[in-house]
Amino acid sequence: MTKNKAKVGVYICHCGSNIAGVVDVKDVAAYAQGLPSVAAVKDYVYMCSDPGQNIIKEDIKHLGLNRVVVACCSPSLHELTFRRACQEAGLNPYLFQQANIREQCSWVTEDAALATVKAKALVSGAVSRVVHQEPLEKREVEINPNTLVIGGGIAGIQAALEIADGGYKVYLVEKTPSVGGHMAQLDKTFPTLDCSSCILTPKMTQAGSHPNIELMVYSEVEEISGYVGNFKVKVRKKAKYVDEEKCTGCGICQTKCPIRVDSEFDAGIGKRKAIYTPFAQAVPNVPVIVAEECTYFIKGKCRACEKFCEPGAIDFEQKDEIVEIDVGAIIASTGYGVFDPTPMAHYGYGRLDNVITSLEFERLVSSAGPTGGKIQLKDGSTPTSIAIAHCIGSRDEKYHEYCSRVCCMYALKYSHLIKEKTEADVYQMYIDMRCFGKGYEEFYKRLSEEGVKFIRGKVGEVTDRAISDEEKGKLIVLAEDSLLGNVMRVPVDMVILCVALEPQADAENTARKLGISRSADGFYLERHPKLDPVATTTDGVFVAGCCQGPKDIPDTVAQASAAAARALAMISKGKVEVEAATAHIDEERCSGCRICNDLCPFSSITFDEEKKVSRVNDALCKGCGVCVAACPSGIISGRHFTAEQIIAEIEGVLA
Amino acid sequence: MSFEPKILGVLCKWCSYAGADLAGTSRKKYAPNVRVVRVNCTGRVEPTFVLKAFEKGADGVLIAGCHPGDCHYLEGNYKALRRFQLLKKMLAQMGIDDGRVRLEWISASEGERFAVVVNEMTERVRKLGPFAKNGGSNG
Numbered sequence: 001m002t003k004n005k006a007k008v009g010v011y012i013c014h015c016g017s018n019i020a021g022v023v024d025v026k027d028v029a030a031y032a033q034g035l036p037s038v039a040a041v042k043d044y045v046y047m048c049s050d051p052g053q054n055i056i057k058e059d060i061k062h063l064g065l066n067r068v069v070v071a072c073c074s075p076s077l078h079e080l081t082f083r084r085a086c087q088e089a090g091l092n093p094y095l096f097q098q099a100n101i102r103e104q105c106s107w108v109t110e111d112a113a114l115a116t117v118k119a120k121a122l123v124s125g126a127v128s129r130v131v132h133q134e135p136l137e138k139r140e141v142e143i144n145p146n147t148l149v150i151g152g153g154i155a156g157i158q159a160a161l162e163i164a165d166g167g168y169k170v171y172l173v174e175k176t177p178s179v180g181g182h183m184a185q186l187d188k189t190f191p192t193l194d195c196s197s198c199i200l201t202p203k204m205t206q207a208g209s210h211p212n213i214e215l216m217v218y219s220e221v222e223e224i225s226g227y228v229g230n231f232k233v234k235v236r237k238k239a240k241y242v243d244e245e246k247c248t249g250c251g252i253c254q255t256k257c258p259i260r261v262d263s264e265f266d267a268g269i270g271k272r273k274a275i276y277t278p279f280a281q282a283v284p285n286v287p288v289i290v291a292e293e294c295t296y297f298i299k300g301k302c303r304a305c306e307k308f309c310e311p312g313a314i315d316f317e318q319k320d321e322i323v324e325i326d327v328g329a330i331i332a333s334t335g336y337g338v339f340d341p342t343p344m345a346h347y348g349y350g351r352l353d354n355v356i357t358s359l360e361f362e363r364l365v366s367s368a369g370p371t372g373g374k375i376q377l378k379d380g381s382t383p384t385s386i387a388i389a390h391c392i393g394s395r396d397e398k399y400h401e402y403c404s405r406v407c408c409m410y411a412l413k414y415s416h417l418i419k420e421k422t423e424a425d426v427y428q429m430y431i432d433m434r435c436f437g438k439g440y441e442e443f444y445k446r447l448s449e450e451g452v453k454f455i456r457g458k459v460g461e462v463t464d465r466a467i468s469d470e471e472k473g474k475l476i477v478l479a480e481d482s483l484l485g486n487v488m489r490v491p492v493d494m495v496i497l498c499v500a501l502e503p504q505a506d507a508e509n510t511a512r513k514l515g516i517s518r519s520a521d522g523f524y525l526e527r528h529p530k531l532d533p534v535a536t537t538t539d540g541v542f543v544a545g546c547c548q549g550p551k552d553i554p555d556t557v558a559q560a561s562a563a564a565a566r567a568l569a570m571i572s573k574g575k576v577e578v579e580a581a582t583a584h585i586d587e588e589r590c591s592g593c594r595i596c597n598d599l600c601p602f603s604s605i606t607f608d609e610e611k612k613v614s615r616v617n618d619a620l621c622k623g624c625g626v627c628v629a630a631c632p633s634g635i636i637s638g639r640h641f642t643a644e645q646i647i648a649e650i651e652g653v654l655a
Numbered sequence: 656m657s658f659e660p661k662i663l664g665v666l667c668k669w670c671s672y673a674g675a676d677l678a679g680t681s682r683k684k685y686a687p688n689v690r691v692v693r694v695n696c697t698g699r700v701e702p703t704f705v706l707k708a709f710e711k712g713a714d715g716v717l718i719a720g721c722h723p724g725d726c727h728y729l730e731g732n733y734k735a736l737r738r739f740q741l742l743k744k745m746l747a748q749m750g751i752d753d754g755r756v757r758l759e760w761i762s763a764s765e766g767e768r769f770a771v772v773v774n775e776m777t778e779r780v781r782k783l784g785p786f787a788k789n790g791g792s793n794g
Contacts, residue, residue, distance in 0.1 A: 074676045075693070103679025104691055108770070114659075114687040121690045219786035503754055515727055517673065520764040537669060537763075538727075581695075601729035624728035625699030629738070641695060647707050655712045 006131045007039040009065040010123060011056060013047035013072035015102055020045075022106040024116045031120045035066065036129045040061060048078050053085040060089035067133065069126040071099035071119065075535075077528070092135030094580065094640055099126040121653045128652025132645045136580035141421075141619060143229035144328035145571045148173065150221055150510070153181020153201060154553060155333035155545025155560040157207045162564035164212035164546060168571055171325050172207060172439065173235055178282035179204050182333055185265060185359065187366040187373070190413040191443035197368065201281045208283035218288055220321065224513050227622065228540030229328045229576045239318040241289035242267055242275070246313035249279075249285035253305035253314065259293055263370075266368075267338075267359040270370030277304050282535065289314075328576075329540050329567040333560060334510055334526060336546035339393035339400070339500035346461045353378040354475060355462055355495045358410060365417050375421050383424050383493035387477045389415055389459040390430040393500035400500045402521050404550045407498040408434045412443055414496060415452040426452045427490055429459045429479045430467045437552060455490075457482045462495050501550040514541050524547045534563040539576070542566050581640035582621040583628055587613045589635040596627035596636060660714035660780040664689040664773075665704065667697045669727040670720045671719035684778040685770035689717060696720065697758075698731025698739030702742045705756060715755045715780035717772070724762040732760065754779050755786060 010032040014020035025043045032041045041062050044052050047070055059065050068091065070082050083093035101119040108560040109115035112649040145168050149160045152174030160170045167177075172179070183189075184204075186196040207213055216235055223234040242253075259274035272278070274293035277285060295302035296316060306314040338359050348355045354377050356364070367373035377383055388411045394404040408430065415426045435444040435456075448454065457480040466472045467489075474491035483487050503522035504510070511518050516536040517525040524543045527535040534542050542563040545556040570576060585596075585605075590613040597605050597614055605621030605627060607613075616627075616636075628638040663791060666672040672693050678685065697720030705716045718739065720732040739758045746753060757776055761769050 004729045074672075074679070076673065076676060100676075100691070103676040105687070107679040107682055107687055109682045109687045111687070118687045118690065125690065125692065148734075204679065204745050512724060517670070517725075519765040520766075525763060537673075599734070601731070622728060624694065624696040624731050625694065626731050629699050630734070638695075639698065641699060641702060643703070646692065646694065646699075646704060649692045650663060650704060651706050651711045653692060654663060654708060654713050 006037040006067050007063070007065050008067040008069060008127055008130060009036075009040040009059050009063065009069070010038055011047050011055065012041070012050075013052070013070065013204070014043065014045045014124070015072060016045065019072070019102050019106045020117045022109065022112050023101060023119045025113065027116055028055045028101075028119050028123060032123050032127065035124060037131050038127060039065060047072050048081055055091035056085050059305050060086065060091050062177065063103070066095060067130045068090065068096045069099060069123065069130050070292065070368040071123045071126065072098070073102040074104070086436045089202070094136040095133050097126040097130040099123045102375055114628065117510060121655070125649045125653035128655070129645050129649035132642070133266045133640065136639055137578045138580045139618060140575045141229050141578050143571055143574055143576050144231075145169065146171065146325070146327045147329045147331065147567050147571070148221075148231070148233055148325065148327040149331045149333060151181070151333040151335055151545070151547070152179030152202070152207070152215075152217065153545060154183040155335070155556045156181070156331070157203050157643045158557050158560035159331045159333060159564040160207055160417070161203065161210065162215050162561050164210045166211060166568045167591045168568070170213045171327065172213055172215050173219050173221055174215070175220050176210050176278060176282070177218045177286070177288045178238070178278050179207055179215065179217065180279070180283070182283075183553060184279060184281070185267070185366075186362055187369075188417065189411060190409040191437075191439045192411065193416065197281060199299050201429050204281065204283040213480065215284065216323070217284060221510075221513060222593070224330070224515070226580065228271050229570075231327050231330060233325050233327060233330075235323045235325060237321040237323055239291070239320050240286065241291070241314065241316055241318050242287055243313045243315050244284065244286050246311045247286045248311055248313075250310075251287075251316045252308050252310075253287060256304045256308045258302070258304060259295060261293055266363045266370055267357070269360050269363055270355075272409075273297060319412050321603070329542065329570055330514065331542045331544055331563045331567060332510065332514055332516070332547055332548040333544040333563075334504055334507070336501040336550065337504045341392050341499055344392070347389070347459070347495075348462045348475075349497060352462065352464055352475060354383075354493060357497050357499045358407070358414075359499070361414060361496045364413070365421070373421070375418060378491055382422055385425040385427070386418055386494045386496065387427040387429060387459070387475075387490060387492045388496045388498065389462075389477070390428070390498045391458055392497040393502070395431060400502060400521065402550070403434065404501045405434070406501065406552050407549060409437070409440055409552065411498050412447045416450065419450055421451070423494070427477070427492065428452055428454045429457060429477065430454065431456075431458050437554065455479055455481050455488065492619040501546060504547065507547065513537065516543075518542055523547060523548070533568055534559055539578075540570070579623055581623045581626065581638070582618050583616050583623065584637050584639055585614055585616055586635040586637070587611065587615065589633060590614055591633050593632060595632060599626050599630050601626065639641055658781060658785060660688050660777060660785070661712055661775060662689045662715040662717055662780060663708040663713045664717045664719070665697070665700055666691055666693055667720040668693050668695050668728040670721035670725060671759070671769065673763035674719075674761045676763045677763065678769045679766075681766045683770040684746070685773045688777045689773050696726065696728050696731035697735035698726075698728060700735055701734075702738060702745065705742060707784055709751065714783070714786040715757075715776060717757050717759065717776050718770075719759040719761045719772070720761055725762060728755045748751055751786075752783055754783055
């Protein structure tokens with residue numbers, strides 16, 4: 001097919017009024033008609049719809065089009081749709097080009113006339129480029145059937161079990177000594193009030209004993225290389241100083257260890273030892289020694305745990321181990337962090353005794369927690385009044401703009417648990433009650449009949465400065481009741497701050513290892529917020545649970561199963577299509593200077609010593625184009641991103 | 656009518672192009688002067704592209720890619736940075752004001768920033784006036 005015979009079809013989408021409401025689509029169509037090589041121009045209300053695609057297909061067949069341009073939304077949304085439509089009509093999908101006149105034109109331009117000028121320029125660029133595009137064949141690569149799941153909370157456990165039950169191998173990597181995640185810390189779960197441990201621990205056990213799951217706890221992913229279907233992953237298994245094979249999980253070591261530190265699992269309100277399992281139902285039930293806390297590692301003597309360990313499982317000589325695994329798909333289920341309210345000094349967290357976070361309360365009320373589930377103040381007495389302050393760090397432009405989605409509901413749950421266990425008055429200070437899930441509104445209604453006092457207004461301050469006898473020795477919560485329009489002073493014994501769910505502290509680092517993006521709120525970015533909520537822009541990497549955004553347990557489990565289904569679909573097909581747009585070296589003209597060899601970040605260019613030329617390994621090349629831009633002889637071409645194509649587009653948009 | 660500069664935007668597909676899309680989905684309004692060409696990576700940008708743009712009527716060129724460390728291809732943006740420094744030297748020798756070119760790091764989450772950068776760039780080039788290919792005094 002020679003370029004001077006190019007017959008381009010140009011299709012302008014109205015996208016309802018999204019484009020046509022601003023851009024004069026008829027004017028753009030008339031303009032496109034006059035562009036070189038353009039054989040047909042049409043505009044339609046929704047090009048991506050079936051009838052829209054059919055217009056293109058019919059024109060390809062009946063008008064003999066050999067190039068297609070659609071001016072519509074971003075290619076990240078519908079490039080695949082239109083490529084597929086072309087293919088179905090017998091046109092190579094790489095002979096399609098998309099002009100983004102919605103996200104980058106009609107939605108961002110105030111002035112309709114200027115938006116139309118810009119739309120014309122973008123269409124001109126696409127037409128100019130598409131004439132130079134060449135047909136390419138997609139390559140298929142074999143898929144390694146193993147999957148890596150990062151993070152062993154409920155999301156990771158669910159995803160791992162789904163895949164393992166489907167008959168494929170899963171590596172489940174968890175950085176703490178046990179799987180379970182935040183869900184294991186919770187007492188009851190809303191709105192059904194079933195015990196969190198009762199529904200979670202069986203799944204933890206299953207994950208720990210499933211023949212297809214290789215559990216790697218106390219481990220972290222160090223490095224990920226490769227590409228969809230063929231990732232190479234380095235996992236650091238931190239030294240536990242306990243031999244997993246010998247340990248029987250009797251727990252004697254933990255009773256003998258003399259070092260007591262704050263327990264992470266108990267959110268700092270309980271203690272653990274320097275050798276510990278985070279909680280009694282831990283999976284695996286093997287303790288770890290934290291070297292930085294252990295007397296033997298610090299001072300060179302103690303070894304109390306070793307003396308009492310009958311099976312002789314303590315091994316102070318253990319070292320970190322780097323394990324290399326090969327997988328075809330990766331599911332990131334790394335969970336969330338909890339907002340630290342200390343910087344909000346007006347709430348007195350850390351300064352006032354009995355101002356606690358929701359996670360601390362969760363451990364306080366848990367029957368397996370440090371108080372055995374007794375709701376008590378720091379001095380051991382039972383509170384007679386408790387205020388629950390919503391939206392601490394959420395829906396707050398200074399901290400997190402987003403809603404954390406679970407706080408309203410767990411706050412209601414707390415009310416119920418407090419009422420069940422104490423005689424205390426409960427105040428809910430909220431901005432809006434958001435009870436959107438199945439059975440949630442009903443739960444809210446039930447609680448409002450249980451005598452809980454609802455005050456619509458965000459807490460402004462918590463203080464211990466009493467101005468009346470009634471307030472003496474109490475925490476005074478200042479809030480504006482926005483329904484009544486007055487400022488209230490509510491004296492209580494305990495204040496629970498419903499703190500925001502936020503991205504894990506190391507989310508940025510993990511995103512880099514995975515090669516995925518994050519949204520403005522710091523959570524991992526899904527490929528499409530509605531239609532592809534578990535995939536990422538990196539093929540073969542999926543997300544599940546709160547690492548993608550705050551969500552409750554039902555949504556987390558649903559997303560985890562969806563991620564597993566996506567991974568399973570890929571694995572069961574056995575092969576995956578990879579980008580055909582790779583670099584190509586014209587060996588006849590290669591001078592063998594080897595500049596490209598070291599430039600390639602994926603080591604995909606090798607040097608043929610015999611012929612003295614460089615060569616690209618298609619399977620490794622990701623098509624970044626660094627070598628293309630660097631070749632001093634200009635003989636490396638980027639398939640689908642040749643200099644000719646890019647310059648043609650530049651000329652087009654500037655025309 | 657005031658001078659409306661024509662600016663070429665070369666955006667990497669993973670970060671900055673997605674950032675520009677986000678500006679769209681967030682309906683951030685910004686100057687319509689930047690016409691975008693999408694590339695896989697800023698590491699793909701040849702200095703010739705920039706010179707070609709000036710030859711073909713651009714008054715300015717904005718190149719934007721992933722923040723350091725975030726490159727989808729690991730280090731393409733570093734290569735772009737190095738080439739950009741050389742390019743600026745070359746443009747200076749050709750008498751082209753370095754205010755006409757800009758390299759920026761804009762992530763997929765920085766829709767707002769994309770809009771700000773485009774507006775800044777447009778105003779800067781507007782002040783510099785039309786680019787004259789003959790190396791005229793306003794170049």
